[in-house]
Amino acid sequence: MSRIGYARVSTIDQDLDTQVAKLKAEGCGIIRSEKVSGASRDGRCELATIIDFLRPGDELVVTRLDRLGRDTRDVLNLIHECEQRGAFVTVIDPHVSTRGEMGHVVLTVLGMVAQMERRFIKERQREGIERAKGAGIYKGGSARIDHQRVFELDRGKMGASEIAKAMGCSRMQIYRILKGSLQEPT
Template structure:
């Protein structure tokens, strides 16, 4: 049986192109979702698809970057598929884990997918640094009122009690108190 999996990263994107490609390739069962590919956490459709796959099945994706963005995640997913006696295949790439060449190509692409993620993160950090330097980026809004934390401490309230009363982490209390120094 061909089991298809389609994923896009954000709600503004559509899985339709991937769904169409997977259906055209002969998928009999399809799973899709809108979740980031940088982690396998919170990817219910992926978990369901991996649970559904059986011995002799082929787990089909359009491209491996739809499946995982890190070598570790990809290896874990491929291991689950292989442990069930199934194979991974990509419609738009020469990946087919039923062949040694397809497996080798999969491993090479996994390295490039991880590299691409690292480069994207690096560019994002550069953009944030530039925005900070230009005064356009201030970070997220403060969630802790430093003045209240300091006043409570001055009134003799222990940091652990301040955290409990304000519903914040103890580390946040210490950070707010440290700003006074």
């Protein structure tokens, strides 16, 4: 029987250290972590690896239920997959496990709360953007690629692939800048 920890944060600038420390303190011999959104299971390779290798009696441990996911259906499907393999799921905060029947009920409710929280966050974000637009202070997200530099390289007869490599982005992003709605400033 192995205790396998799973840590997840949504963005690359967030820190996994606190979750990993808690999982170690809980006795997890294996800890897998990733920086990817919990909105769906897409792109969550580490979680998929854990699920694939669970054996009967193993335990998947997370610090909070929203680390497994923010969609109730996804969370319940994950728990079901673990159970199909004879494994258990344990959440540290609040301490709940699928070892008992009551744990299933609590995890279902917590999953619904996590999904509701995600909807509230998106709603508050949307409202904040609308207020900022109304006040004339919303400028949108900052450009991650220096468009002026892309145009300069293009004028220098560099191809899209070369520009993408020089700028550290995809070729498609370069095409969007050069040919899309973003035109060179005059």
